């Protein structure tokens with residue numbers, strides 16, 4: 001039985017992970033849970049899965065959580081704040097930590113888990129994009145596994161099993177195209193939050209769904225693939241695949257192409273990361289190619305979606321630039337979700353912030369450099385909004 005700790009347990013990734021644990025109680029045991037501020041759901045999860053330790057990041061919600069589970073015997077260790085989440089991440093005999101926290105808030109807990117010798121099932125892509133220069137050396141130093149749970153990177157990882165070293169020539173990263181894939185570019189100026197949250201294929205948290213709509217999710221995934229698989233940016237290509245049945249493809253040095261297919265269901269990449277190197281046989285819906293219908297492909301439209309090229313350029317710059325891109329994106333998306341900027345202002349704000357950081361880019365950033373760049377970028381987005389005169 002594999003002991004796991006789940007960070008971000010009350011979110012889309014978190015609840016799907018707990019669905020898996022519920023379906024396979026003889027395979028998995030929950031050691032720790034951590035969430036942001038959803039007291040009711042976290043309390044219910046503590047009651048159902050009886051973790052040894054749990055934390056809620058929002059200190060204001062701690063007393064409500066404590067009261068909600070006061071009848072439990074034995075009581076879990078209950079913590080609050082970022083420090084509490086970090087303690088959960090490093091705690092006890094969990095073999096694998098599932099990182100389902102959204103944003104760079106997952107970076108320090110992930111580092112704590114790695115330093116405690118725990119394997120990482122990585123859904124929280126922002127942690128790797130921003131912290132890759134620090135995270136990868138720590139993964140190697142501590143001899144832990146960094147297992148991709150993002151659907152595309154899981155597909156690539158699965159296809160790579162058995163491929164000889166240096167056998168990988170190219171990665172083809174598929175993208176649904178997001179909520180506006182069939183919109184005329186001119187119409188994006190009027191895009192609302194509700195429009196942007198209508199993802200055609202996947203049900204996900206709000207931030208990543210907006211990232212899918214701007215195609216920044218795909219740009220971030222290009223950087224994620226670079227860090228995970230060590231391929232140059234020129235060899236990581238994006239292809240729009242509206243059906244989201246092919247979850248990505250790899251081309252080998254002999255030109256053969258391998259792909260992983262399935263219904264758009266995040267439980268599969270999560271189950272793969274959790275059970276690796278074993279595989280669990282499921283009774284989930286098998287792929288029916290006739291039912292799936294035509295599988296189509298399009299070139300990405302870089303004029304309509306500038307975030308992709310921005311991500312490629314920032315990834316190639318390296319250093320602390322990806323941390324700046326990621327933080328600027330997190331803040332710009334939050335402003336859009338709060339209806340304080342328009343959809344098309346998201347790339348405008350990010351581009352301005354990245355331009356202003358180029359000269360301060362640190363080639364081999366320390367963790368402190370990355371955290372400082374992250375904080376700087378978040379402030380700069382507010383400046384960018386003012387100087388761009390963007391208003392809603």
Ligand SMILES: NC(=O)c1ccc[n+]([C@@H]2O[C@H](COP(=O)([O-])OP(=O)(O)OC[C@H]3O[C@@H](n4cnc5c(N)ncnc54)[C@H](OP(=O)(O)O)[C@@H]3O)[C@@H](O)[C@H]2O)c1
Pocket residue numbers: 007008009010011012013014034035036037038039057085099100101102103105123124125126149150151202203204205206207208266
């Ligand atoms: N959803 C998907 O299908 C999918 C697929 C691939 C990758 N991912 C990646 O997985 C991550 C999570 O995505 P999601 O869609 O699951 O997001 P989500 O639904 O918004 O859930 C985010 C989770 O993180 C928690 N959280 C937020 N800030 C926190 C903090 N400072 N400390 C501890 N917990 C915190 C939230 O807690 P509260 O809700 O209690 O505040 C919630 O449990 C993202 O990095 C995303 O890019 C998601």
Ligand SMILES: C[C@](O)(CO)[C@H](O)COP(=O)(O)O
Pocket residue numbers: 150151152174175176177178202204208212213217218266
């Ligand atoms: C589900 C997913 O892996 C989240 O990252 C997928 O990437 C979302 O779809 P899209 O292709 O980015 O629109």
Ligand SMILES: [Mn+2]
Pocket residue numbers: 150151152221
């Ligand atoms: Mn993805």
